[in-house]
Amino acid sequence: MAYAVLAGLTPEFGLYTSFTGAVLYWIFGTSKDIVIGQKTTAVGSLLVGQVINRVKDSGGPGYKNEEIAHTLSLLCGIVLFFFGLLRLGWIIEFIPYIPINAFVTAASITIMSTQLPTTLGITGINNQEPPYRVIINTLKALPKAKLDSAIGLSSIALLFAIKGFCSHMESRQPTHKRAWSFASSLRLSFTMLLFTLISRLVHGQGEILEPKFRIVGNIERGFQKVGVPRVDMQLLRLILPELPAVAIILIIEHIAIAKAMGRLFNYSINPSQEIAALGGANLLSPFVGGYVCTGSFGASAVLSKAGVRTPLAGLFSAGMLILALYLLTGVFRYIPKAALSGLIIHAVCSLITPPKNLYKYWQFSPLELLIWVACVAMAIFQSLDHSIYLGVGLSLALLLIRIARSNGGFVGVARSRRAPREGEDISSRLANDLITTKDVFLPFNRQDSSNPAVLLDTPYPGVFVYRLHDSYNYINQALHMDILQSYLMENTQRTSKEQLEHESDRLWNDAGPRDKLLSENLPYLRALVLDFSAVNNIDVTSIQGLIDLRNVLDRYAAPDTVEWHFANVRNRWTRKALASAGFGYPTSQNPEAVAKWKPIYSIAPVSDVATSAPDRHSRLSFAPSSGEDSQSTAASSRPPTVHGNGSGAATISAVDRPFFHLDLHDAVDAAVRDARHKDVTGSI
Numbered sequence: 001m002a003y004a005v006l007a008g009l010t011p012e013f014g015l016y017t018s019f020t021g022a023v024l025y026w027i028f029g030t031s032k033d034i035v036i037g038q039k040t041t042a043v044g045s046l047l048v049g050q051v052i053n054r055v056k057d058s059g060g061p062g063y064k065n066e067e068i069a070h071t072l073s074l075l076c077g078i079v080l081f082f083f084g085l086l087r088l089g090w091i092i093e094f095i096p097y098i099p100i101n102a103f104v105t106a107a108s109i110t111i112m113s114t115q116l117p118t119t120l121g122i123t124g125i126n127n128q129e130p131p132y133r134v135i136i137n138t139l140k141a142l143p144k145a146k147l148d149s150a151i152g153l154s155s156i157a158l159l160f161a162i163k164g165f166c167s168h169m170e171s172r173q174p175t176h177k178r179a180w181s182f183a184s185s186l187r188l189s190f191t192m193l194l195f196t197l198i199s200r201l202v203h204g205q206g207e208i209l210e211p212k213f214r215i216v217g218n219i220e221r222g223f224q225k226v227g228v229p230r231v232d233m234q235l236l237r238l239i240l241p242e243l244p245a246v247a248i249i250l251i252i253e254h255i256a257i258a259k260a261m262g263r264l265f266n267y268s269i270n271p272s273q274e275i276a277a278l279g280g281a282n283l284l285s286p287f288v289g290g291y292v293c294t295g296s297f298g299a300s301a302v303l304s305k306a307g308v309r310t311p312l313a314g315l316f317s318a319g320m321l322i323l324a325l326y327l328l329t330g331v332f333r334y335i336p337k338a339a340l341s342g343l344i345i346h347a348v349c350s351l352i353t354p355p356k357n358l359y360k361y362w363q364f365s366p367l368e369l370l371i372w373v374a375c376v377a378m379a380i381f382q383s384l385d386h387s388i389y390l391g392v393g394l395s396l397a398l399l400l401i402r403i404a405r406s407n408g409g410f411v412g413v414a415r416s417r418r419a420p421r422e423g424e425d426i427s428s429r430l431a432n433d434l435i436t437t438k439d440v441f442l443p444f445n446r447q448d449s450s451n452p453a454v455l456l457d458t459p460y461p462g463v464f465v466y467r468l469h470d471s472y473n474y475i476n477q478a479l480h481m482d483i484l485q486s487y488l489m490e491n492t493q494r495t496s497k498e499q500l501e502h503e504s505d506r507l508w509n510d511a512g513p514r515d516k517l518l519s520e521n522l523p524y525l526r527a528l529v530l531d532f533s534a535v536n537n538i539d540v541t542s543i544q545g546l547i548d549l550r551n552v553l554d555r556y557a558a559p560d561t562v563e564w565h566f567a568n569v570r571n572r573w574t575r576k577a578l579a580s581a582g583f584g585y586p587t588s589q590n591p592e593a594v595a596k597w598k599p600i601y602s603i604a605p606v607s608d609v610a611t612s613a614p615d616r617h618s619r620l621s622f623a624p625s626s627g628e629d630s631q632s633t634a635a636s637s638r639p640p641t642v643h644g645n646g647s648g649a650a651t652i653s654a655v656d657r658p659f660f661h662l663d664l665h666d667a668v669d670a671a672v673r674d675a676r677h678k679d680v681t682g683s684i
Contacts, residue, residue, distance in 0.1 A: 011335075016289035066291075073292045077280070115127075132381055152336075216332060216334070224289070226288050251278070253295060407479050410444050411531075412442060463529065565668075606650050
């Protein structure tokens, strides 16, 4: 009833809304603890109130508050129900945690600011203004406070006192922790019963002509608003701009509560089915007189502590609500409005993010903490819906910036071996066998967690290894290509001298040849090894960037060509795209060089069934050089096949793309072998 008042409706609408979720959720829901609508949430109710006021301010003054609320619920129900049926629950993962957390904090501050005048008995305050204006106006009107302030402030103090006492007793008496926790969950009902009793004693029976303080007043008995909601096209057009923010918040709040309950009691929920259940509840709500509803953390916690085992518990809750609507409406009329406002303020105080959590955000990601601050500030000085849009927009912008600037780095080789701790006995043969030596690849810029004193070296002069730290796509391909081109040309020399007829033929942006002495000490560019362990998918733009760089490097290394070795290309479509672009095999135009090239393959044991079936893993697609017959070329380059004990060995990857390697060690080894062969034989 308190949240219905927050939404700009009369208290009975809160009871109608509570009924729909309780009676319908158990049919679709996947959580035994979640409660839809039994206690409509403060954030959702606040958004409904804002939508009602905006519709009236934008040309819909003739519509009643309940008509606007019913239409909003109907639209939300339709959208959410089909959203769930189409299994689109995964889309909510695009909304990060920080904007949600900031929105909840900002909504709590906004709710407290709107309830503060009612708690103090101050009238004439427009609580639909931005929170900072409401707080300032309330402080200016403090001399106008009435007797309601005594009820409102004392109800808040009592609620916090009961909560603090029960928490203290939980720590003092661990064996009775569940009992004290249950008692704490009843503090809201106890407080409202206490102040309702006080109000009843103050005003007595009969008609109340001049109440001592503001009370709820008469509440219609039973379901007086049952019926088909009226759909008006003009009203739909006025509500549609407000629909996205409301729908997003309903989904986020419900899924967050359902997941929290699932983690607490060790079960999983289906987000799409939960959204369908939420949509069904919102579709039914306007037909019985309710408005938008979603899951409630407080009501869900109380339900779980009661020991429920299945979602059918909601049906019993719906039965209790029917009894309340038909038997207790005479009692509800005495509830003080200040006590209801105090209850709301107490309920939302726990939703504000504490400073210790903000400090953790600063440790985790300082930029996201700034987004959190911007969202809260936007809500306080503007509005809640602008806050959630700003948070999601800034988070997506940060994600795109991180992707766009996620460069890679050149890595070097360090000789590593595993050694026992100092003082540990290594005399046994077993201990010595466990000490292994291997090559590890560490970044030259040492921007990782490795020891900066470890000595690094290139795998071989003219062979460079580049590791992509994140995805490779059209957003960051230009950055990667610039890093590769500048670094390779700064650390190598041309294979042959430039052939310029006149110096004036040089491009205007070409700085010209470097110092001759410095250039002669640099190696020729032989091979580039790309570590694609962090890359899953690539696009046309990123492929074109590799092609353009390959052409530039081939001109730079002419008449030789640069070998491109790829390591850890796991995605078959990425491998296919690279192969279609001409990567994966030598591109030298010199037939003699190709004829002398000896590929190395990775093989593994296979069954006889697998080896008997011919496939592309047992063929080589390169044409033989002049003077050689095709049979000798294929025989010399085909990987060996070993048979014995009913099994054989075959290549793990296709032999027609030998520059696609299983891991970085294989790629570097192949590149070094080819570069050393060129240097020894002098072949290009």
